[in-house]
Amino acid sequence: MNNVIKLYCQTASLAELRKFLQEKLEESAISDALQLQLILAVEEVCANLIIHSHHCNQSEHISVQVSQSESRIIFEIRDQGDSFNLLEYDTPKIKQVVGEKRKGGIGIILVKKIMDEIKFSAVGKTNICQLIKKI
Amino acid sequence: MLKLKQISESPNHILRVQGEIDASNSVQLDEAMQEAIQTGTKSILVDCLGLEYISSAGLGVFMSYLEDFKEEGISFKIYGLSEKVFEVFKILGLDQLIPIFTDKEAALAS
Numbered sequence: 001m002n003n004v005i006k007l008y009c010q011t012a013s014l015a016e017l018r019k020f021l022q023e024k025l026e027e028s029a030i031s032d033a034l035q036l037q038l039i040l041a042v043e044e045v046c047a048n049l050i051i052h053s054h055h056c057n058q059s060e061h062i063s064v065q066v067s068q069s070e071s072r073i074i075f076e077i078r079d080q081g082d083s084f085n086l087l088e089y090d091t092p093k094i095k096q097v098v099g100e101k102r103k104g105g106i107g108i109i110l111v112k113k114i115m116d117e118i119k120f121s122a123v124g125k126t127n128i129c130q131l132i133k134k135i
Numbered sequence: 136m137l138k139l140k141q142i143s144e145s146p147n148h149i150l151r152v153q154g155e156i157d158a159s160n161s162v163q164l165d166e167a168m169q170e171a172i173q174t175g176t177k178s179i180l181v182d183c184l185g186l187e188y189i190s191s192a193g194l195g196v197f198m199s200y201l202e203d204f205k206e207e208g209i210s211f212k213i214y215g216l217s218e219k220v221f222e223v224f225k226i227l228g229l230d231q232l233i234p235i236f237t238d239k240e241a242a243l244a245s
Binding site (some may be wrong): 010011098102 | 153157159161165182188190191192194195196198199200201202218219220222223226227228229232240
């Protein structure tokens with residue numbers, strides 16, 4: 001079973017990512033509502049990388065790997081762009097986003113609320129983001 | 136795949152949203168919201184009965200107009216969210232900022 005998907009850095013790849021994750025998560029006993037939240041959180045990280053780190057350059061790519069054990073599910077996102085560590089990002093308050101009429105900035109709030117653990121590391125030029133959910 | 140439809144039911148204006156909204160097509164939702172506002176209506180309802188998925192790009196579009204609606208006295212309501220999509224609104228606390236109803240009748244009756 002192939003648990004890795006390679007996505008070219010274009011926003012059209014996000015639908016492909018969702019389909020891949022849906023297939024992987026359907027194999028688990030996770031509820032539909034949680035499946036959607038996990039897909040959303042992974043997509044938010046990938047969308048940030050594709051848009052902000054890779055500037056939608058279709059000649060570049062990121063990869064997403066899914067691995068599951070009895071107690072947790074791990075999504076590992078690898079890329080070779082400018083490092084973006086969302087843990088260093090100052091998460092805005094929802095009312096602040098609304099007050100400033102901003103359209104962005106809430107994706108990271110979702111990732112932090114949905115996932116149990118978020119880890120960043122780098123091996124050479126490769127950035128690795130691990131999103132972990134206890135199940 | 137995202138489908139958007141403007142429906143005028145004076146004095147209300149309905150924006151029907153079907154499919155999936157993500158960073159690749161949220162601009163279309165933004166344009167549709169602007170189109171709805173430009174009709175001059177004081178009541179905008181978003182029909183989400185066919186909305187299967189929405190990421191922060193789409194949620195951000197709705198959020199960015201909330202202050203304008205308040206300032207201009209426009210009533211803004213959402214109805215027909217599936218349970219799992221509604222959960223996403225709740226995670227962000229948007230259910231506290233946007234009136235959300237199960238169906239059109241409930242939205243119009245409030």
